Amino acid sequence: MWARAVWLGRGSWMGWRRGFTSRADPQGNSRVTAKVIEHLERLALVDFGSQEAVARLEKAIAFADRLHAVDTDGVEPMESVLEDRCLYLRSDNVVEGNCVEELLQNAHRVVEEYFVAPPGNISLSKQDEQEPFSHN
Amino acid sequence: MAAPVLRGCHLGRRWALACIDGGSRHGRVAATGFTSSGKRGQSFVAQQPLITAQKSKKGEQKWAAVVGLEIHAQIASNSKLFSGSQVHFAAPPNSLVSFFDASLPGTLPVLNRRCVEAAVMTGLALNCHINKKSLFDRKHYFYADLPAGYQITQQRVPIAVNGSLAYSVCVGKKWRQVITKTVRIKQIQLEQDSGKSLHDELRSQTLIDLNRAGVGLLEVVLEPDMSCGEEAATAVRELQLILQALGTSQANMAEGQLRVDANISVHHPGEPLGVRTEVKNLNSARFLARAIDYEIQRQIDELENGCEILNETRSFDYKLGCTVPMRDKEGKQDYRFMPEPNLPPLRLYDSASLPAGADLQQVINIDQIRERLPELPSETREKLIQQYGMLPEHSFALLNEVGLLEFFQNVIKETRAEPKKVTSWVLNIFLGFLKQQNLAVNESPVTPSALAELLNLLDRKVISSAAAKQVFEELWRSKGKTPSQIVSERKLELMQDEEALERVCHAVMEEHPQVVMDMKRGNPRAINRLIGLVRKATHSRADPTVIKETLEKQLSS
Numbered sequence: 001m002w003a004r005a006v007w008l009g010r011g012s013w014m015g016w017r018r019g020f021t022s023r024a025d026p027q028g029n030s031r032v033t034a035k036v037i038e039h040l041e042r043l044a045l046v047d048f049g050s051q052e053a054v055a056r057l058e059k060a061i062a063f064a065d066r067l068h069a070v071d072t073d074g075v076e077p078m079e080s081v082l083e084d085r086c087l088y089l090r091s092d093n094v095v096e097g098n099c100v101e102e103l104l105q106n107a108h109r110v111v112e113e114y115f116v117a118p119p120g121n122i123s124l125s126k127q128d129e130q131e132p133f134s135h136n
Numbered sequence: 137m138a139a140p141v142l143r144g145c146h147l148g149r150r151w152a153l154a155c156i157d158g159g160s161r162h163g164r165v166a167a168t169g170f171t172s173s174g175k176r177g178q179s180f181v182a183q184q185p186l187i188t189a190q191k192s193k194k195g196e197q198k199w200a201a202v203v204g205l206e207i208h209a210q211i212a213s214n215s216k217l218f219s220g221s222q223v224h225f226a227a228p229p230n231s232l233v234s235f236f237d238a239s240l241p242g243t244l245p246v247l248n249r250r251c252v253e254a255a256v257m258t259g260l261a262l263n264c265h266i267n268k269k270s271l272f273d274r275k276h277y278f279y280a281d282l283p284a285g286y287q288i289t290q291q292r293v294p295i296a297v298n299g300s301l302a303y304s305v306c307v308g309k310k311w312r313q314v315i316t317k318t319v320r321i322k323q324i325q326l327e328q329d330s331g332k333s334l335h336d337e338l339r340s341q342t343l344i345d346l347n348r349a350g351v352g353l354l355e356v357v358l359e360p361d362m363s364c365g366e367e368a369a370t371a372v373r374e375l376q377l378i379l380q381a382l383g384t385s386q387a388n389m390a391e392g393q394l395r396v397d398a399n400i401s402v403h404h405p406g407e408p409l410g411v412r413t414e415v416k417n418l419n420s421a422r423f424l425a426r427a428i429d430y431e432i433q434r435q436i437d438e439l440e441n442g443c444e445i446l447n448e449t450r451s452f453d454y455k456l457g458c459t460v461p462m463r464d465k466e467g468k469q470d471y472r473f474m475p476e477p478n479l480p481p482l483r484l485y486d487s488a489s490l491p492a493g494a495d496l497q498q499v500i501n502i503d504q505i506r507e508r509l510p511e512l513p514s515e516t517r518e519k520l521i522q523q524y525g526m527l528p529e530h531s532f533a534l535l536n537e538v539g540l541l542e543f544f545q546n547v548i549k550e551t552r553a554e555p556k557k558v559t560s561w562v563l564n565i566f567l568g569f570l571k572q573q574n575l576a577v578n579e580s581p582v583t584p585s586a587l588a589e590l591l592n593l594l595d596r597k598v599i600s601s602a603a604a605k606q607v608f609e610e611l612w613r614s615k616g617k618t619p620s621q622i623v624s625e626r627k628l629e630l631m632q633d634e635e636a637l638e639r640v641c642h643a644v645m646e647e648h649p650q651v652v653m654d655m656k657r658g659n660p661r662a663i664n665r666l667i668g669l670v671r672k673a674t675h676s677r678a679d680p681t682v683i684k685e686t687l688e689k690q691l692s693s
Binding site (some may be wrong): 116 | 159160213214215219220221222228229230231232233234235236240247248249250251252271276278280333334335336337340341342343346347470472475476477478480481482483497498500561676
């Protein structure tokens with residue numbers, strides 16, 4: 001389900017509603033293009049370093065595509081497995097916080113109780129600048 | 137609701153044309169076409185063609201601008217949206233952060249009841265439809281002040297949709313004409329705030345403070361029904377007043393409790409909408425209108441020079457007074473929305489659908505919240521107009537300053553002077569002094585009781601109007617003295633002794649026979665001269681009307 005969400009998430013930044021219905025190729029074409037890999041690497045900060053990894057991804061998509069076999073006409077999509085549970089409402093009281101030392105313990109670098117991060121977002125280098133490996 | 141909205145839109149564009157065209161962005165001159173028609177305070181309905189009077193730039197087509205807003209308001213609550221750490225403005229860095237806020241593994245979100253109530257109250261006040269079932273989603277993007285790598289928001293089904301916000305725009309000189317406009321509200325959603333980044337250019341690093349991370353926000357999305365910076369700024373101001381009246385947010389822009397992003401595009405009337413840009417970092421009420429108008433003009437200039445508008449995100453540079461493209465934007469963002477797996481749907485009830493025997497702490501009844509809604513600014517203004525017969529623009533002015541309405545009402549309580557007098561004194565003299573010294577109402581050296589006493593003295597004709605102003609000045613300068621004390625100290629009481637006044641008038645007339653001659657000949661200015669002389673002779677302690685009467689009586693005898 002996660003892989004499917006990823007596949008349909010691409011290019012549908014506007015409409016989540018559009019995402020689920022019938023966007024996927026009914027043929028179950030699971031070739032993943034180089035452009036998509038680059039896009040995914042940027043978004044999810046994963047590194048598909050090798051052709052093997054891409055092939056594994058394609059197999060995972062093909063596996064998930066078998067869900068197409070189920071006829072879901074007229075069936076409301078399930079949002080989550082929790083949809084029948086009650087959402088617990090907490091009273092508006094302050095019961096947490098004040099643990100700055102503990103939190104900073106995990107940080108690699110701190111400056112006067114601030115976490116330290118690199119400036120802005122580090123942009124990933126473009127496809128052609130990376131170690132090339134063939135995607136056919 | 138459709139008809140008034142359309143009218144508003146249509147007019148809005150015309151008015152915006154008046155705003156923008158011929159470089160008269162700031163010019164109210166264009167709006168003179170409106171002053172002759174339409175009664176005060178009612179929705180504008182006239183259809184006269186306004187633009188034919190306008191000079192056009194080299195005979196080119198007119199432009200219409202379209203402005204939509206996304207407003208983020210920090211919810212006024214003790215603890216955060218999904219965790220129990222405190223919400224507070226200034227605190228040592230990272231001291232108000234729980235394990236969940238820092239996104240440590242194994243933590244889960246727990247929804248704060250107060251935040252849901254705040255969202256429902258705001259939705260009801262803005263005439264929205266409250267969704268009895270709303271959902272939470274994750275919006276993914278990477279930034280150091282978002283430790284989880286995603287923000288929990290409501291993208292698919294927000295808590296409230298399809299509302300409206302009415303605001304009044306004043307055209308003409310000195311707010312003479314008040315027009316009511318409406319902007320549609322697309323939705324209101326609950327979402328988390330991110331932490332704060334402090335950029336340290338020198339050492340090439342960013343310092344992260346997560347105190348703000350996880351604070352509850354109300355995102356109010358306004359449809360692109362506005363057509364210039366002025367309208368947008370007024371709508372934002374009205375929303376601010378509503379949120380403050382409801383108590384759902386303090387909506388203080390200076391403290392970052394209210395943030396506005398604008399979506400702006402231009403097009404020729406009758407043609408499809410143009411490409412829009414998003415302008416972020418509009419965090420000051422003062423610069424909001426300016427920034428939007430700048431962007432509108434920039435787009436018009438670009439298009440008239442044959443260039444295209446890019447669908448990009450820009451930021452407003454306060455120092456340069458212009459919008460600049462934001463870096464760090466590589467094409468469109470893909471937020472990979474997905475349902476929040478840790479939160480079931482949020483269900484709300486009304487009195488009809490409330491399950492029997494439900495734990496009241498665990499259910500939210502929309503009808504109950506509706507009953508408890510406090511008075512909204514528009515209602516308050518209407519009451520002031522009805523109760524005190526004041527002009528609409530005065531009611532706006534009274535609500536526009538923090539604490540001013542309360543001050544006014546306290547004065548009214550303790551004085552027998554007419555409401556119109558009180559209104560005039562509070563809005564002109566009192567507010568004038570405050571503004572001159574840049575003070576807030578609660579910093580005023582003059583208390584409502586003092587002003588009430590002063591107005592009583594004036595009303596009983598113990599002192600003249602000019603003397604009252606002098607007393608006020610003295611009250612402002614020196615604390616601890618009452619108006620009566622000042623009046624007796626400086627001997628400002630009006631002369632009550634008729635005979636003494638008659639003697640002075642007689643003396644003055646003796647000393648200035650020429651002026652008396654002029655007066656007898658019917659010169660109207662002569663009597664004013666005499667009045668002035670008598671006033672000086674009595675050290676301004678005589679009422680000019682009484683002086684005039686006495687002089688006329690003496691003259692005729």
